[in-house]
Amino acid sequence: MSTDETEGAGGRDTTTGKREYRMADLAREAGITVRTLRFYRERGLVPPPRREGRIAWYDGTHLTRLRTITALLERGHTLGGIADLLAAFEGGRDVAELLGLDGASPTPWSRETPVRLGAEELADTFAGQVTAENLAAALDIGYLAVDGEEFVHVSRRLLDASTELVRAGVPLSAVLEAGRRVRAHADALAEIFTDLIRTHARPEHTVRTLEQLRPVSQTVVDAEVSMAMDRHIRANADTWTQDTAPREDATHRGTTST
């Protein structure tokens, strides 16, 4: 019982140096009991270990998984919720590869900077709204991808926007649904601009002109959305001035002269 082998305990791969743990070792490292480890495994929260006869060998991924579970548990999540989250977690694995986010993909076609997030960091950002449904929706839209034991948001700007909306009281599910609708309209807008060039520019100049079109189209959309927001804010102002903006009407006077 007094074998204090902190690093050399258990079996380890001599070629890669990956540590492996037997049940008691892993449980001790994760700060849980063996019974709890078994409990998690029965519910699918922990992937099956490598079986060598009757001995179960766990590795570092199991350890990080257990630490994730513990962190989520301390944050108030239920075991069932964690199970759902981890299920979606696994389900999005191929999404990251599809987007080329886990490897060294240059992604020259996107100017958005990805953001890496730990699972608990993500849960903390959206304050208990990271349900399996929301996670699945975020993965489906392409906002979120999974890389190893971490999440990757495809756009810092969109992540910040989502965070701001949620903090303003908008449910995350509604934010995601809105994002889905915006995505559809954005696609339609991009189609308008690209079609414009495809039909009017000569084929050999098409690609280059499309790239030049990017900032122009963004400017047009930005201006149009800005003006449209003006119109809609004014149109609905009387509806929600009661609890949001008590008395501010003079600021929306001179908008645009059309």
Add this chain to the structure above:
DNA sequence: ATTCTTACA
């Protein structure tokens, strides 16, 4: 004999 599972509390 050790390690893990089953079953019971």
Add this chain to the structure above:
DNA sequence: TGTAAGGA
């Protein structure tokens, strides 16, 4: 989730 009993 702890513990005792049993299979390999």
